[in-house]
Amino acid sequence: MAANVTVSPNIVRAWFDTVLNPLIRSLAAEQNVLAHRNFTWKTEVRRFATLVPVREHLVDEAQPNFDQFLSLHPEYNPPIAEHDRRLAPLAEACDRLQQALIEAETLRKVLDREKVQQSDMDFCVRLIAEYVINDAQTLPDYYTIAAIWNRHRDEFRAALQTNGVSPAWQATMEAAGTFETAVRELIDKLSAFRNELSLSSGVPIVDRLTG
Amino acid sequence: MEKRPIVIDAGPLLTYLALQYLNSNDTPKARRDQILREIRPGSPIDEPEQERLRQLLRQPAFTTAHVIAEVLKLREKSLLSRIAGEFRRHSLDILIGGAIREVPCPIEEMCRDRTFANWFAITASPMLD
Numbered sequence: 001m002a003a004n005v006t007v008s009p010n011i012v013r014a015w016f017d018t019v020l021n022p023l024i025r026s027l028a029a030e031q032n033v034l035a036h037r038n039f040t041w042k043t044e045v046r047r048f049a050t051l052v053p054v055r056e057h058l059v060d061e062a063q064p065n066f067d068q069f070l071s072l073h074p075e076y077n078p079p080i081a082e083h084d085r086r087l088a089p090l091a092e093a094c095d096r097l098q099q100a101l102i103e104a105e106t107l108r109k110v111l112d113r114e115k116v117q118q119s120d121m122d123f124c125v126r127l128i129a130e131y132v133i134n135d136a137q138t139l140p141d142y143y144t145i146a147a148i149w150n151r152h153r154d155e156f157r158a159a160l161q162t163n164g165v166s167p168a169w170q171a172t173m174e175a176a177g178t179f180e181t182a183v184r185e186l187i188d189k190l191s192a193f194r195n196e197l198s199l200s201s202g203v204p205i206v207d208r209l210t211g
Numbered sequence: 212m213e214k215r216p217i218v219i220d221a222g223p224l225l226t227y228l229a230l231q232y233l234n235s236n237d238t239p240k241a242r243r244d245q246i247l248r249e250i251r252p253g254s255p256i257d258e259p260e261q262e263r264l265r266q267l268l269r270q271p272a273f274t275t276a277h278v279i280a281e282v283l284k285l286r287e288k289s290l291l292s293r294i295a296g297e298f299r300r301h302s303l304d305i306l307i308g309g310a311i312r313e314v315p316c317p318i319e320e321m322c323r324d325r326t327f328a329n330w331f332a333i334t335a336s337p338m339l340d
Binding site: 022025026029032033036038040049050052056057058059060062140142143144209 | 239240241242244245253255257258259261263266267269270
């Protein structure tokens with residue numbers, strides 16, 4: 001904390017409620033999906049649902065509080081920048097992987113065998129590619145193409161080992177590993193700071209429970 | 212496999228309608244999280260669960276007028292109530308679209324039913340203040 005600034009309990013409360021708690025919660029959600037190798041990649045929009053740059057985890061109204069926090073604690077700029085810097089290559093790798101999977105013959109061959117109509121083929125290939133990228137497990141039967149996915153999951157996943165797809169898959173896994181480290185380090189740092197700030201200011205991390 | 216019809220209660224229905232609304236206007240992630248956390252305090256619904264709900268609601272679903280009224284009432288100070296008009300318009304388009312069917316649930320029939328207490332489970336939810 002900046003040596004000559006004492007932050008009032010009101011401000012600490014606002015930081016907890018609008019910045020630190022939502023941010024740590026969202027980063028924990030990132031960590032959780034990464035642990036399950038579910039990147040939450042959406043092939044239709046070609047981006048992640050859960051993994052976003054740090055600032056995007058906070059609503060617009062909280063941004064001034066976030067800026068105030070960073071102005072007094074610039075030491076958190078580097079780990080935040082590291083998070084965002086490691087996210088971009090993962091998104092690029094997933095995008096390349098998506099393209100490689102869509103172009104791979106394996107997926108279409110299986111779908112042909114399953115007699116998927118040509119008019120539905122592109123949609124199905126894109127959906128299967130999404131499940132492969134997100135390492136989907138056995139799907140409940142109410143998912144649109146659960147029957148096909150569950151029957152051929154191993155075959156679809158085998159596409160990751162083919163020449164056309166493997167380099168993109170390797171790049172994705174490497175990028176995911178470094179991003180996961182950045183997420184974990186940022187969570188650790190922010191959690192330690194939050195705890196220290198709570199104890200030193202006497203302001204509880206959580207004010208009250210709702211629901 | 213044949214799709215099984217499902218009965219949908221106020222909590223899941225509000226969550227589903229909110230998700231559809233948030234998707235329709237590409238609401239930023241932080242705002243989505245904030246709204247969904249408010250709808251489901253204590254039981255956050257992250258992306259994998261959101262996807263499951265979206266897929267589940269592709270099956271024929273039934274609900275009652277009570278549930279619909281409860282869902283569209285919205286809590287006075289909720290985030291959705293700030294955009295109530297837009298949200299309700301969007302939700303009504305979904306509700307009359309045929310995917311979710313409203314089934315009658317007359318009070319007289321409810322009172323005659325010996326399992327009356329169970330009927331409350333259909334509409335019980337923390338959505339009302």
